[in-house]
Amino acid sequence: xxxxxxxxxxxxxxxxxxxxxxxxxxxxxxxxxxxxxxTYALNAQGDERVTGFYLPGEVLSNSQxxxxxxxxxxxxxxxxxCRLRLQDVGRLQDVAALPMLMTKLSQRExxxxxxQLNLAGTASLxxxxxxxxxYSARLAKLGRCSQHLPLPMSRTDIASYxxxxxxxxxxxxxxxSKGGLLLAQPKEMQLLDRPAxxxxxxxxxx
Amino acid sequence: xxxxxxxxxxxxxxxxxxxxxxxxxxxxxxxxxxxxxxTYALNAQGDERVTGFYLPGEVLSNSQxxxxxxxxxxxxxxxxxCRLRLQDVGRLQDVAALPMLMTKLSQRExxxxxxQLNLAGTASLxxxxxxxxxYSARLAKLGRCSQHLPLPMSRTDIASYxxxxxxxxxxxxxxxSKGGLLLAQPKEMQLLDRPAxxxxxxxxxx
DNA sequence: CGGCACCTTGACACCAGTCAACCAAGGTGG
DNA sequence: CCACCTTGGTTGACTGGTGTCAAGGTGCCG
Numbered sequence: 001x002x003x004x005x006x007x008x009x010x011x012x013x014x015x016x017x018x019x020x021x022x023x024x025x026x027x028x029x030x031x032x033x034x035x036x037x038x039t040y041a042l043n044a045q046g047d048e049r050v051t052g053f054y055l056p057g058e059v060l061s062n063s064q065x066x067x068x069x070x071x072x073x074x075x076x077x078x079x080x081x082c083r084l085r086l087q088d089v090g091r092l093q094d095v096a097a098l099p100m101l102m103t104k105l106s107q108r109e110x111x112x113x114x115x116q117l118n119l120a121g122t123a124s125l126x127x128x129x130x131x132x133x134x135y136s137a138r139l140a141k142l143g144r145c146s147q148h149l150p151l152p153m154s155r156t157d158i159a160s161y162x163x164x165x166x167x168x169x170x171x172x173x174x175x176x177s178k179g180g181l182l183l184a185q186p187k188e189m190q191l192l193d194r195p196a197x198x199x200x201x202x203x204x205x206x
Numbered sequence: 207x208x209x210x211x212x213x214x215x216x217x218x219x220x221x222x223x224x225x226x227x228x229x230x231x232x233x234x235x236x237x238x239x240x241x242x243x244x245t246y247a248l249n250a251q252g253d254e255r256v257t258g259f260y261l262p263g264e265v266l267s268n269s270q271x272x273x274x275x276x277x278x279x280x281x282x283x284x285x286x287x288c289r290l291r292l293q294d295v296g297r298l299q300d301v302a303a304l305p306m307l308m309t310k311l312s313q314r315e316x317x318x319x320x321x322q323l324n325l326a327g328t329a330s331l332x333x334x335x336x337x338x339x340x341y342s343a344r345l346a347k348l349g350r351c352s353q354h355l356p357l358p359m360s361r362t363d364i365a366s367y368x369x370x371x372x373x374x375x376x377x378x379x380x381x382x383s384k385g386g387l388l389l390a391q392p393k394e395m396q397l398l399d400r401p402a403x404x405x406x407x408x409x410x411x412x
Numbered sequence: 413c414g415g416c417a418c419c420t421t422g423a424c425a426c427c428a429g430t431c432a433a434c435c436a437a438g439g440t441g442g
Numbered sequence: 443c444c445a446c447c448t449t450g451g452t453t454g455a456c457t458g459g460t461g462t463c464a465a466g467g468t469g470c471c472g
Contacts, residue, residue: 026312041323049326051319063316070316090304098296105311106232110269110276112318113257117247119325120255120369122429124460155419163326165461170420186419186469328461330428361451374428376452392451 010082013037013075019060021072026064028083031104032056035079036152039071040160048072050160053153055138059104076152111138118201124164128172130201131162132182136191149189216288219243219281225266227278232270234289237310238262241285242358245277246366254278256366258321259359261344265310282358317344324407330370334378336407337368338388342397355395 010033013019019030022042032054039061040048051071054060060081063070084101092098111134118130132149140146151158159169173184181197183190191197216239219225225236228248238260245267246254257277260266266287269276290307298304317340324336338355346352357364365375379390387403389396397403 041319043323049323051322061315061319062312063319064312065316070319086305086308089308090301095296099292102292102295106268106270109267109315109318110271112315112322113247113267113269113276116257116318116322116325117249117255119322120367122369122459154417161326163328166419167421167462168460171460174420328427371429372451373430373453377428380452 010080013079013081015075015077017075019073019075019081020069022069024069026062026067026069027086029062029086030060030073030081030083032058032060033080033082036076037073037079037081038076038153038157038161039073041071048160050153050157053135053157053161056142057104058138059108061108076157119163124162124168125172125175126201127162127164128158128169129176129197131158132189132191133194133197133201147191147194149191151186151188155186216286219285219287221281221283223281225279225281225287226275228275230275232268232273232275233292235268235292236266236279236287236289238264238266239286239288242282243279243285243287244282244359244363244367245279247277254366256359256363259341259363259367262348263310264344265314267314282363325369330368330374331378331381332407333368333370334364334375335382335403337364338395338397339400339403339407353397353400355397357392357394361392 011019013035019037034056037054037060038050039052039054040050042048052061053076054073060073061071089098089101092101114130114134118127118134121127121130136146136149139149155169156166159166162169176182176197177184179196181191181193181200183192217225219241225243240262243260243266244256245258245260246256248254258267259282260279266279267277295304295307298307320336320340324333324340327333327336342352342355345355359367361375362372365372368375382388382403383390385402387397387399387406389398
């Protein structure tokens with residue numbers, strides 16, 4: 001699913017290091033090759049809110065205000081990314097490259113829409129379940145196991161992404177664990193009863 | 207800001223009519239020329255959730271699952287849209303067309319991110335205020351008055367979009383009206399005290 | 413062994429969803 | 443022309459979920 005080699009050479013990131021920060025020029029599009037990243041936005045008070053997680057094959061958010069990045073991006077674990085300069089998009093020689101790029105952009109839009117639906121459904125339990133299923137589906141697309149989910153991000157990150165407090169998330173996890181629906185551990189998660197989980201999630205198909 | 211005339215001829219929609227429905231093939235990208243539209247998604251129970259509002263110059267969501275539309279689109283008032291077949295993207299002769307397209311896509315992503323931040327902030331009042339300011343900014347970009355906002359969509363639509371109930375929205379409007387911050391009417395809205403409203407909104411800059 | 417993230421658990425107050433009644437405007441038909 | 447219904451919005455009383463505050467655990471690393 002990766003874009004061809006027209007993309008300029010890749011870049012390696014250490015865990016916790018920034019790929020870009022809010023305010024940086026937004027003239028480059030990044031595609032993840034390996035590892036995982038998160039994006040965050042700063043609100044008026046200056047505290048950070050996680051806006052997305054990124055897995056191999058995905059395009060990083062290109063949200064911007066007047067050419068400056070709205071969000072920052074941080075590697076959650078060792079990651080490699082490759083760059084596509086926006087000015088080079090028109091010069092892609094490969095005929096298949098442009099449609100592939102559009103496909104990736106629309107996949108990202110689908111994911112954002114799904115997450116939006118997930119957030120708009122108020123209850124915290126289905127919100128978290130929706131996240132788990134979506135995350136599982138993304139891993140499955142990479143050929144990884146869709147039941148045994150590694151979690152490169154912290155609980156705090158997940159809570160922030162889902163717009164709820166750390167405590168609520170903890171309670172939701174406890175509830176689901178007690179019900180035998182999933183096994184929630186700090187660094188990984190196991191989906192034990194997928195049909196039951198799907199019945200709990202708010203939106204439709206993933 | 208409109209893409210050049212390479213776009214195939216435009217299409218006129220009557221108020222309430224569908225531009226596309228969930229499940230339709232998603233091989234065409236629509237750009238709004240005039241009027242306003244909304245998109246919606248159906249959840250498992252089959253009831254509709256509003257996912258976005260679209261003004262002239264904006265690209266409609268292209269979210270899809272295996273080439274089929276995830277969302278439906280309905281005209282809120284008489285609207286004209288133009289089509290861009292995805293297979294034609296590579297054949298755009300105009301050198302400026304492709305960067306312009308990328309710009310519009312990233313603007314859409316910015317808007318989605320902003321809305322996501324707005325939804326993740328839990329309280330209902332800042333959520334609505336954030337919507338008002340964002341909507342105002344979008345109108346301003348079109349050269350229209352940013353204080354006197356026409357509302358082509360119903361209250362129910364707004365509530366659905368913001369992930370809250372009609373009653374909550376009504377109460378929030380009443381509160382803001384009593385405070386003299388804005389004037390909320392069924393078909394239009396006036397922002398009376400923008401600085402105060404900006405102080406209430408959750409995310410940062412719009 | 414100590415210190416520090418990171419997560420868990422409990423008590424409590426409050427905001428928002430639910431249910432229900434009420435109100436205003438517009439359309440329709442007799 | 444008016445009674446009737448429908449649609450869209452408002453307001454009230456009540457309950458439950460979730461944020462907040464606070465204390466207690468657990469694991470990791472020096």
